[in-house]
Amino acid sequence: NQQILLARRPQGAPVAEDFRLVETPIPDPGPGDVLVQHRFISLDPYQRGRMDDVKSYSAPVAIGGVMECGAVGQVAASSDARFREGDWVLGGFGWQSYSVRPAKSLIAIDPDEAPPSTALGVLGMPGLTAWVGLEDIGQPKAGEMLVVSAASGAVGQVAGQLGKIRGAKVVGIAGGAEKCAFVKDTLGFDAAIDHRGNLDAQLDAACPDGIDVYWENVGGAVQAAVFPRFRDFGRMVMCGMISQYNTAPGAAAAGAPPGPNLGPVVRKRLRIQGFIVSDTGWPRYGQFRKEMLGHIKAGRIKWREDVAHGLANAPAAFMGMLEGQNFGKQLVALD
Numbered sequence: 019n020q021q022i023l024l025a026r027r028p029q030g031a032p033v034a035e036d037f038r039l040v041e042t043p044i045p046d047p048g049p050g051d052v053l054v055q056h057r058f059i060s061l062d063p064y065q066r067g068r069m070d071d072v073k074s075y076s077a078p079v080a081i082g083g084v085m086e087c088g089a090v091g092q093v094a095a096s097s098d099a100r101f102r103e104g105d106w107v108l109g110g111f112g113w114q115s116y117s118v119r120p121a122k123s124l125i126a127i128d129p130d131e132a133p134p135s136t137a138l139g140v141l142g143m144p145g146l147t148a149w150v151g152l153e154d155i156g157q158p159k160a161g162e163m164l165v166v167s168a169a170s171g172a173v174g175q176v177a178g179q180l181g182k183i184r185g186a187k188v189v190g191i192a193g194g195a196e197k198c199a200f201v202k203d204t205l206g207f208d209a210a211i212d213h214r215g216n217l218d219a220q221l222d223a224a225c226p227d228g229i230d231v232y233w234e235n236v237g238g239a240v241q242a243a244v245f246p247r248f249r250d251f252g253r254m255v256m257c258g259m260i261s262q263y264n265t266a267p268g269a270a271a272a273g274a275p276p277g278p279n280l281g282p283v284v285r286k287r288l289r290i291q292g293f294i295v296s297d298t299g300w301p302r303y304g305q306f307r308k309e310m311l312g313h314i315k316a317g318r319i320k321w322r323e324d325v326a327h328g329l330a331n332a333p334a335a336f337m338g339m340l341e342g343q344n345f346g347k348q349l350v351a352l353d
């Protein structure tokens with residue numbers, strides 16, 4: 019069993035030495051357990067937070083512990099009648115090639131409904147995040163202006179497309195011409211903005227009447243440019259601020275622009291709300307999945323995955339994702 023352990027806590031951006039690849043015996047399933055061979059593991063920005071020993075909504079990974087993640091795999095051996103060899107399952111299996119889990123903790127996946135990897139992306143936690151955040155906080159109405167940052171990524175691509183389905187005008191912000199072309203031409207957003215260019219000028223052109231809903235994935239310079247453009251009664255869905263994840267908690271990122279002046283929150287009656295998908299998302303997973311499968315079958319939702327190969331390449335893929343090198347939902351296939 020190959021495993022990637024957290025060797026030490028990263029100082030700033032993670033480096034290869036923060037991780038250690040080890041070989042351990044494949045574990046045996048006890049009564050009621052299932053041995054799962056992982057096929058895809060999910061790399062997600064929240065895993066950077068798990069590397070820091072700070073108080074959060076979830077405990078950090080211990081030094082020497084297996085890095086946490088969601089994964090999909092196939093049952094290799096089962097001591098429970100609910101699962102047979104070959105069945106596809108989803109669970110929090112970690113950066114490793116096999117794991118043993120209680121059968122009752124696994125979610126079965128039907129590979130005929132959609133490719134199993136989608137259970138980690140468009141039909142999984144990132145898709146659910148987009149759905150919950152729009153349903154509960156963003157609530158874009160027909161004709162309103164929705165701006166989505168990290169728009170080509172796992173959460174952003176779904177948030178923007180669900181906004182279009184609700185009838186909003188949707189502008190995506192992404193890094194580079196290729197991602198912007200994908201956001202506009204493939205995902206069907208109304209416009210795409212390259213955050214490496216002049217944000218103010220591009221936002222003025224794309225959102226001349228201001229912004230009703232901002233889906234925040236990145237923070238930093240993008241947030242500073244978007245914020246003054248809110249219309250009255252705007253909503254800011256605080257999903258994440260990836261540009262700051264390598265910064266010590268509470269510190270300002272090196273070279274970051276001063277944050278936006280939040281004063282207009284009052285004058286404009288803005289609503290800024292953070293959320294964690296696990297708070298209210300998973301109990302509604304069935305409803306989400308049914309709706310999304312409908313959209314996918316009707317061709318209303320597209321998605322893009324970025325697949326690295328081999329567990330040994332997970333740290334590099336993770337480090338790249340924090341710098342925008344991923345193009346779509348970042349996965350690692352354990353071929």
Ligand code: NDP
Pocket residue numbers: 062063064143144147168169170171172173174191192193194197213235236238240256257258259260261293294295296339340341342343344345346347348
């Ligand atoms: P993505 O697939 O969007 O990958 C991360 C992307 O962030 C990169 O590709 C890059 O895109 C962008 N990025 C990185 N650094 C910067 C920067 N300095 N400035 C601007 N953009 C940057 O990841 P996810 O879709 O999985 O996650 C998106 C956000 O959602 C994260 O903040 C994450 O923490 C959050 N999240 C929150 C959840 C919740 O429950 N609240 C659940 C899941 C995710 P580009 O090249 O376009 O810049």
